[in-house]
Amino acid sequence: MTRPAKDFFAPLAVGAPAPLREIPARPSRAIHFFDPGNEKMAAKIPDMVGTVDVLLGNLEDAVKAENKEKSRQGLVEIGRATANLGSTAGPTQFWTRVNSLDSPWGLDDLVTLVTEIGDKLDVIMVPKVQGAEDIHYVDRLLAQLEAKAGLERPILVHAILETARGVANIEEICAASPRMQGLSLGPADLAADRRMKTTRVGGGHPGYLVRQDPTRDDLGVPQYDAERTSYQQDLWHYTIARMVDACAMHGIYPYYGPFGDIKDTVACEDQFRNAFLLGCVGAWSLHPVQIKIAHQVFSPSVEDVAHARRVIAAMGDGTGAVMIDGKMEDDASVKQCQVMVALADELAAIDPDLKALYDGIDA
Ligand SMILES: CC(C)(COP(=O)(O)OP(=O)(O)OC[C@H]1O[C@@H](n2cnc3c(N)ncnc32)[C@H](O)[C@@H]1OP(=O)(O)O)[C@@H](O)C(=O)NCCC(=O)NCCSC(=O)C[C@](C)(O)C(=O)O
Ligand SMILES: [Mg+2]
Incomplete structure (x- = not known):
C-alpha cells in the first residue's frame, strides 16, 4: 500500500534529506553505459564528461560475475576522481545501474555506492523491478544510507521494466516513492520473461509485420501469390506507450532502453525516433557511436x-x-x-x- 498523502514526502530515516516535490527535467537524451571495471572504458570516462547527458556505471548484466566487485570499486574511484561529473556539478549526470535486488551483489552495491560516492550520484537504476515493494525497499534503504553518509540531496530511483509483472504493475511502481525519476524498457529480459520468440536486444523483427491485402483479378479472385507490400511493425509499441502514460501521469520520465545491434545505426535511429515521437525523453547508449544518435534524435529539429x-x-x-x-x-x-x-x-x-x-x- 502506498503511504498516505500526509506522509508521502516525509524522509524515511532520521537525518535523511527531504524528498523532492518535483522531479527535475534534466536533459538525459543519452544514458551512456560503461563498465567501470573495464580499464579501457573507464579510461575514456573523464574525457566524456560534458559530451553526453548521462554517464552510467553499469554493475549488472554485461559485467561478469567474477568482476562484480572490481566494477563496483572502479565506479567508486571514477566517482571520486572525475571532475564535473554528477549531482549539480555540470551538464553530465552520474548514474549507476546496480545489481538486481535478488542477486548476491545488490545490497553491497547500494551500501558502498551511497556511502562512498552518494554526493556525486544523481540516479540509481534498479533492474528487474516487479512491483511497488521493490521500490519501497530501495526507498527506505537509501534514506538510511543517505542519513549515514550525511547527504543533503536525495538520490533518485529509476526502474527498468524487464518482466511481465513489472509491466502489469507499472502504475504502482511509478507511484511508489517521490524518488521515482523514470522508467526504461528492458527489452531483452522482458522478451525472455514474456516468452517472446526473439533473440535480440531491442529493435524490430522482420517476422513481426503486416502484409497488404492480395490484389484481385478482373473476376474478383484474390491473387495470393502476387507481389504484396509488407511493413515491419514495432514489437515494443505497446510497452513504450504504457510507459509514457504511466510516467506522464506521475510526473516522471520514460526512456527507450538499449539497442543491441551496434552496427545498425540507421535502425537504432528509427527505434529511438519512434520513442521520441511517442513521448520518451531519451534512450540508452551502449557504445560511443550511439551517443550522437540519441542526442540528435531526442533534440527537437530546427523546423x-x-x-x-x-x-x-x-x-x-x-x-x-x-x-x-x-x-x-x-x-x-x-x-x-x-x-x-x-x-x-x-x-x-x-x-x-x-x-x-x-x-x-x-x-
Ligand atoms: C558492445 C560492446 C561489447 C562492444 O565493445 P567492443 O570493444 O567490441 O567495441 P569497439 O567498437 O571495438 O570499441 C572501440 C573502443 O571504444 C571503447 N568502448 C566500447 N564501448 C564503450 C562504452 N560503452 N563506453 C566507453 N568506451 C567504450 C572500447 O573499449 C574500445 O576502446 P579502445 O579504442 O581503447 O580499444 C561494448 O561497447 C559494451 O560492452 N558496451 C556496454 C554493454 C552494456 O552495458 N550492456 C548492458 C546494457 S543492455 C542490457 O543490460 C539489456 C537490458 C536492458 O537489461 C535488457 O534488455 O534486459
Ligand atoms: Mg536486463
Whole structure:
C-alpha cells in the first residue's frame, strides 16, 4: 500500500534529506553505459564528461560475475576522481545501474555506492523491478544510507521494466516513492520473461509485420501469390506507450532502453525516433557511436522549433483557432508546441551547438 498523502514526502530515516516535490527535467537524451571495471572504458570516462547527458556505471548484466566487485570499486574511484561529473556539478549526470535486488551483489552495491560516492550520484537504476515493494525497499534503504553518509540531496530511483509483472504493475511502481525519476524498457529480459520468440536486444523483427491485402483479378479472385507490400511493425509499441502514460501521469520520465545491434545505426535511429515521437525523453547508449544518435534524435529539429514558436506567437493567449500554412491551430496544438519549445529551451541551456541553432531561427 502506498503511504498516505500526509506522509508521502516525509524522509524515511532520521537525518535523511527531504524528498523532492518535483522531479527535475534534466536533459538525459543519452544514458551512456560503461563498465567501470573495464580499464579501457573507464579510461575514456573523464574525457566524456560534458559530451553526453548521462554517464552510467553499469554493475549488472554485461559485467561478469567474477568482476562484480572490481566494477563496483572502479565506479567508486571514477566517482571520486572525475571532475564535473554528477549531482549539480555540470551538464553530465552520474548514474549507476546496480545489481538486481535478488542477486548476491545488490545490497553491497547500494551500501558502498551511497556511502562512498552518494554526493556525486544523481540516479540509481534498479533492474528487474516487479512491483511497488521493490521500490519501497530501495526507498527506505537509501534514506538510511543517505542519513549515514550525511547527504543533503536525495538520490533518485529509476526502474527498468524487464518482466511481465513489472509491466502489469507499472502504475504502482511509478507511484511508489517521490524518488521515482523514470522508467526504461528492458527489452531483452522482458522478451525472455514474456516468452517472446526473439533473440535480440531491442529493435524490430522482420517476422513481426503486416502484409497488404492480395490484389484481385478482373473476376474478383484474390491473387495470393502476387507481389504484396509488407511493413515491419514495432514489437515494443505497446510497452513504450504504457510507459509514457504511466510516467506522464506521475510526473516522471520514460526512456527507450538499449539497442543491441551496434552496427545498425540507421535502425537504432528509427527505434529511438519512434520513442521520441511517442513521448520518451531519451534512450540508452551502449557504445560511443550511439551517443550522437540519441542526442540528435531526442533534440527537437530546427523546423519543429521554428513552427512551434510561430504557432505560439500566432495564438496569443493560447485560445481560439488560427490558420497557419493551411492548417488549423488551436488550444490543443499550441500546447504541443509549448512542449516542443520547453524542451528546446532546456536543451539549449546545456548544449551550446543547439542553442546556436535554435537562436538562429529568429535571427
Ligand atoms: C558492445 C560492446 C561489447 C562492444 O565493445 P567492443 O570493444 O567490441 O567495441 P569497439 O567498437 O571495438 O570499441 C572501440 C573502443 O571504444 C571503447 N568502448 C566500447 N564501448 C564503450 C562504452 N560503452 N563506453 C566507453 N568506451 C567504450 C572500447 O573499449 C574500445 O576502446 P579502445 O579504442 O581503447 O580499444 C561494448 O561497447 C559494451 O560492452 N558496451 C556496454 C554493454 C552494456 O552495458 N550492456 C548492458 C546494457 S543492455 C542490457 O543490460 C539489456 C537490458 C536492458 O537489461 C535488457 O534488455 O534486459
Ligand atoms: Mg536486463
